């Protein structure tokens with residue numbers, strides 16, 4: 525199956541959501557960053573992006589019934605005192621849709637926006653088709669004006685078959701090596717992959733054709749580059765990279781943009797262990813993992829098993845996630861297992 529119709533709808537939805545998020549990032553004030561019950565940050569862009577993707581998918585894929593598993597909920601937006609914030613989000617969503625010919629001009633109320641966000645309440649699972657959305661992944665990076673992503677994937681019978689990811693602040697040439705970062709023309713990438721068809725990237729702006737990407741062919745670990753999350757220092761990452769003989773310091777980056785960087789060879793390895801038993805959600809990995817694997821990479825848990833997206837909102841996996849190239853995987857896995865033994869960490 526080619527998933528051409530689904531891919532076109534997903535690219536349109538994610539591109540528009542990225543446009544909305546860029547508008548918000550230009551003028552975001554600290555006072556506009558809310559804190560959710562789990563103490564993580566959320567902004568108008570997280571809610572607005574989820575509403576845009578939900579509305580665009582629903583319209584483009586009609587009459588199919590949309591099942592969407594997405595991060596944001598409307599509980600806080602429905603509370604007294606949120607009216608002005610919600611009206612602001614509604615205006616953002618309307619302005620974004622008005623800029624796209626096929627969606628322009630439709631009336632949009634605050635209730636329409638709440639309903640569109642609530643459409644993301646599906647639980648996913650192992651049967652049927654489910655869209656998986658992280659409307660802003662790396663909200664912390666977004667708030668700092670750094671890396672973030674809009675990640676959308678399609679699960680069919682529990683397997684990721686399609687992924688689209690916008691990285692509005694990612695340089696087109698490379699995010700890891702020094703490039704001309706002063707040129708805004710060179711920033712903003714749209715990655716996409718469908719099962720069996722490879723991974724492509726195109727600029728978020730303009731009409732340049734997509735280009736196929738491949739993971740790095742480097743087999744020299746001394747020269748390898750390694751990515752990890754920005755916000756937490758994870759001691760086991762240091763011991764794994766030391767065993768591997770990697771010389772460079774880790775590149776710390778927010779969001780699934782890390783998977784995209786592995787997919788196009790900016791870096792060879794992305795490690796994601798957690799300190800506090802954090803349970804990984806499927807929307808933090810669905811789009812990124814297919815973008816890496818279709819470019820020739822491997823994504824697995826610390827036991828070397830593929831990630832299982834079929835068990836609902838949470839990933840069924842063993843401690844730690846590894847994304848790297850097929851060539852380097854045996855070495856990385858060996859170093860991971862040895863380091864886990866030394867640090868008395870268990871699967």
Ligand SMILES: Nc1ncnc2c1ncn2[C@@H]1O[C@H](COP(=O)(O)O)[C@@H](OP(=O)(O)O)[C@H]1O
Nearest residue numbers: 658660661662663664753754778779798802808
């Ligand atoms: N303590 C924790 N450990 C690991 N991941 C966490 C975490 N708390 C939140 N996260 C998840 O990590 C994601 C960001 O990943 P990264 O660190 O690679 O940027 C967050 O996505 P959101 O920003 O979409 O909420 C959130 O889902």
Ligand SMILES: [Mg+2]
Nearest residue numbers: 564565595663
């Ligand atoms: Mg979040």
Ligand SMILES: [Mg+2]
Nearest residue numbers: 658661662808
């Ligand atoms: Mg996320």
Ligand SMILES: [Mg+2]
Nearest residue numbers: 595658660661
């Ligand atoms: Mg998010």
